[in-house]
Amino acid sequence: MPKPPEPGSRAPEFTLPGVLLEEDIAERRDYRLTEAKGSPLVLVFYPGDDTAVCTKQLCSYTSDLDRFKDLGATVWGVSPQDLDSHERFARKHRLAFPLLADTDRAIARAYGIAVPGLGLRRSVFILDGDGTVRWKHVALAGLTFQHSDTLAAQLAALRD
Template sequence: MPVPEIGTPAPDFTLQGVLLDGSGAERGAYSLSAQRGAPVVLAFYPGDDSAVCTKQLCSYTSDLDRFRDLGATVWGVNFSDLDSHEHFARKRDLRFPLLADTERTVAKAYGVTMPGLGLKRSVFIVDAEGLVRWKHVARIGLTFQDTDTITAQLAALGRR
């Protein structure tokens, strides 16, 4: 499937995810449509505990207050299962949900799979109405979109 265009409805989905909660981890279902009314940052990342992914998700965790100040939620998505996500979250103290797209249906719907290679490092901002308002899909995922870039795009949503 092609990558959704800016201004079009974001493909809806429900995935199981894990979120660190105090000393424990809470597992549950996360539905994009249930987030209507507030923006969501979807961060598709290739692998739990890999070097670039660790830097990316740790930086987002460090800056969660900046996302929250703009009313946004951050979700990480990849093909790993919940056990892998929980291990990664605990090891790195990640404080936002990591969603398990084990069947690759969501990544395919967003056009971010690479046949035989896995997942393109990608970030989508979905606005409060469920529309794609910004996206970055990397050809080679050796770098990532930083918090400054993403929060600038989130702030621009409020000026539309």
């Protein structure tokens, strides 16, 4: 299995189906890593929709979404559930960034965070506008998550 990309290396390219809830309309489309180029991207891999830690994590990122936008960044969430599950999760918790479906865990494997039989490790990768990994956190147990303050500080460092 590949290891997670190190800071300074290119992030593995991908295209995944995703859903974005705006107002009450769910827009489904493909998301390509190449389309995020030009501005920083916070790529959040989370184990499961509507689970306790994942819900707390994604709700906190939604609450701080303007903070990320002020730093020029977008946020994408990635997990193994399908788009129907993502849409229910987004509607229930008013999540305001795209949730991408890595149902076969191919992207989790490419990023070196797949755990056979269990899914994936809770991870965050911050990519710069060129698609280079600038910061990463890969959890061992996944019972906690990286808070918005940490992510905002890393995004601010990209501007320096």
